[in-house]
Amino acid sequence: MGEEEQHQNSTESFMAMKAGLGQAIEVISSLISLSHSIKVFSVKWQLIRKKLEELNSGLMAAENCDSSQNTQVFSGLIPSVLVTANECHNLARSCADLSYSGKLLMQSDLDVMIARFDSHVKNLSGIYSAGILSHGFAIVVSRPGLGAGKDDMRFYIRDLLTRMKIGDIEMKRQALVNLYQVVDEDERYAKLVVEVGGIVNVLVGFLDSPEMEIQEEASKIVSLLSGFDLYKGVLVGAGIIGPLVRVLENGSELGKEGAARCLQRLTVNSDNAWSVSAHGGVTALLKICSSGEFGGELIGLACALLRNLVGVEEIKRFIVEEGAISTFIKLARSRDEIVQINSMEFLQNMASGDDSVRQMVVREGGVRALVRVLDPKSSTSSKTREVALRAIENLCFSSQSCINMLMNFGFINQLFFLLRNGEASVQELALKVTFRLCSASEEAKKAMGDAGFMPELLKLLDAKSYEVREMATEALSSLVSVPKNRKRFVQDDRNVGFLLQLLDQEDGISGNKKLLLSILMSLTNCNSGRRKIASSGYLKNIEKLAEAEVYDAKKLVRKLSTNRFRSILSGFWHS
Template sequence: MGEEEKARQVMEDISSLISLSHSIKVFNVKWQVIRKKLEELSYGLMAIETSGSSCDFSSILVTVNECYDLARRCVELSYNGKLLMQSDLDVIVAKFDSHVKNISGIYAAGILSSGFAIVVSKPGLGACKEDMRFYVRDLLTRIKIGDTEMKRQALGSLYQAMADDERYVKIVVENSEFLYVLMESLDSSEMEIQEQASKIVFLISGFDLCKGFLVRAGIIGNLIRVLENGSDLGKEDAAKCLQKLTVNADNAWSVSAHGGVTALLKICSNGDSGGELIRPACGVLRNLIGIEEIKRFMVEGGAISTFIELARSKDDIVQINSIEFLQNIASGDESVRETVVGEGGIGVLVHHLDPKSATCSKTREVSLRAIENLCFSSRNSIDVLMDHGFIDRLLLFLCNGEVSVQESALKVTSRLCGASEEAKKSMGDAGFMPELMKLLDAKSHEVRRVATEALSSLVSVSKNRKRFVQDDQNIGFLLQLLDQEEGISGSNRKLLLSILMSLTNCKSGRRKIASSGYLKNIEKLAEAEVCDAKRLVRKLSANRFRGMLSGFWHYKML
């Protein structure tokens, strides 16, 4: 029998033995180890055959036959005592281990001497799945038994294949042996191996249908060990991968159980951590907030102060992620909101609204949204906002911000109007009413609605009413809007009538409404049985009647 025939015979016997081992019901742990050694041996023999190197196939065949006899006896339960069989199985494991090491050495030496001649070429575009699987199996062999450089190159080739053609991703994740090898590579002490494995796992995590394979294989623990001990590049990809995996809240507990929350908080609080790492680390922690016990652990671990500090970062994405984290962790939890305020969170948010700062529009939009959600639940928070000069900055972006920032500023304006009488007076003094008037006929229905609500709230204050009616055009404009029935919803019309009703509480306001050339618009609505319009007409008529009576009694007294 030639060397080629011997090699084929050994591989066939190994395949048969692996199949037989699955039917063994005793010594499960021992046979799992033996199966792993048999698989390693099979990959190694395949590589030897491909490279054309020579090997002592006869010795391997003897060991395989010995193992086959032990397997048969375990299946038939025909062995002479458990201790003796355990000893025999340990001996077989040691023999297979020796064969694997010998083949690894032969394979590595053959590659180095032949200038990497045994590398299987990557199949071309449109290749059949069988060719792709053969290529993947070759890479797996090189990763399993090659030296550091060989493993690094094989992992790099695998990553490139998967990046070029997603069919390779499916081939890999459906191969439990490959996932096991990737997990081992993540735990490698060689940073280059670890980095390449992290890149591959991150790429796989980008496919929703593949995430389950990774989680079931137990890869979360390996990724967290990379966060704790890996290189910067390895940590970045591990954090990105965890961010994708924890979009599913079911995986949050696994991250916590492996110490991931502590590792991530350490990264975020480490001043030496770069933005490329902090960004996904923030993202993972934000995904974990929904679990109450994990949220409490974060708060107790100093997460609030850590993220307030990160919100001061010069990195736009870190700023945004940090602000969103603070907003989410405080949502629905008054004690956490008070902690955010007490530790200086409001000051940081207002700072991002400083027109002199280099803050991007997205950060300003997120800051305004966070202020809306964090700062209007208590008088203390509102006072802190005022003390930081918030009103002037809010007005600035209501007037001049980009569309998204301006809309956020408008929503916050509406919320602030309802916060307190003092806030309304300050906003009236600052000049909010003219800016809100400009938005009453905006194209967006939502913008019109919110601006009308805010103005209605402001003119409920006597001082603001007097200031509002000083501009002769204001009342005429409100009455004109009432005539634009198309595009103005019933709710918006109701708010406009509410503003006019408030203005009748001011003498000059009543006079200007009654003398306006657009008064017919109110009368038309009253005739159409619009209740608020009818109430407004009655109030204006009653005031006119009282005025006539007052004039009559004054004439009688003379």
């Protein structure tokens, strides 16, 4: 046979194969459509339809083959597919018209169809797996537009499923990339992923893939799905926890991130926390945090996941026994903000309500590490400083020894800096910590008076926020209870005048009246304080309150009217 004749035969065979593919796709598409109208043997027809859709998607991918080298591969497959599809079409018509002769015979015939279509799908899968049909020849089914109907969206998802099942590595990877994109951009696709049988199981299987790219893309998708509460049970039911833990142990950094994020969302339920622990997840997470090999994103996710797990007491004890406290104190010194924040929050969770763990945190150097985060010279973000302040408040105010340690590490000066210069959220938290510290230690109150807290608290007494005004007033009231602080406070005439002026303001009277009067009462314990209050132009404000039968105001006036101040005030105050 001459070269020209061989080329002609090859071309004719290629065209015949293309025509056969087109015919098979047309027949199968028609059969899928017809199957939706069948009301009998619904379970069997659902199985058949699933196989038809997988087969159809695979054949459509092959239809774009532009090389005659694949002709021989399909020469046997296409005719057999057509024979099966035509026979199935006859059965479908009989079921739709209810013209079949017997139920048992029809059930048997349908079982045969299921087995034959399953065989065709496996044969096509074998072609792809062997790399005979390159992904370069496979058409890409266009993603449905924004206004697409559910059927079009489902068809697209089923096409991606087929590619994930029968494609070569690159085709699988690209199908996963496309699936991630649609689920990430449109949550309706997430519902379809769960509804379309087999996809979740395929994704779970891919988590154990030796191909890192496949594993990474699968972990990203299941991480997205775990963000929907409705689908968490589906993922757990598909046996996802074990494969996710194996990704934490052996996967790439990107794969580990997806696995950790997914597990974090799943372990809000303590039952799942047990499952993670049972598969060795705690050990894998501690290794990630202690190895120093990974970036802040992964370590942050590992910390967040461990925070969920320590809600189970037995897991918490295991973590402590593994030496995790010292590991996370080291991470609290990290320059990576995500690592710092998550490690400090983890230490808080571990020590919450557990004095033995709290003491361990203190003993291992946790207090110094937290105070360092607040250093004004550092470039630490406001968010990180907020977390450090909360951790200090939760860990250090329950014992005098911890408070003394804080003071020795320079915490008072750092707290003052944040109260004066911090952003609004940090300043408010610093005020709360100031208030707590005032209530916890006499030595701290003396040190805070020396550091200049009182003028800063005074500025906050007329803040817009009632909570801020209340905390500032209570903190100031606590500070002026110390004789040394009282003397310092009254040295500035403006301080006393400002307090008296606030009593004349409506919101001051209704909100912090009692606390303001308490501060003034404390100030009368020193001679200069009594003298400045009595001689102030705002004294009339106290008199008005006393006339209104405000008990604390009457008490203050009586204090001022004793001895040499008696002549300043009207005698009726003795009533």
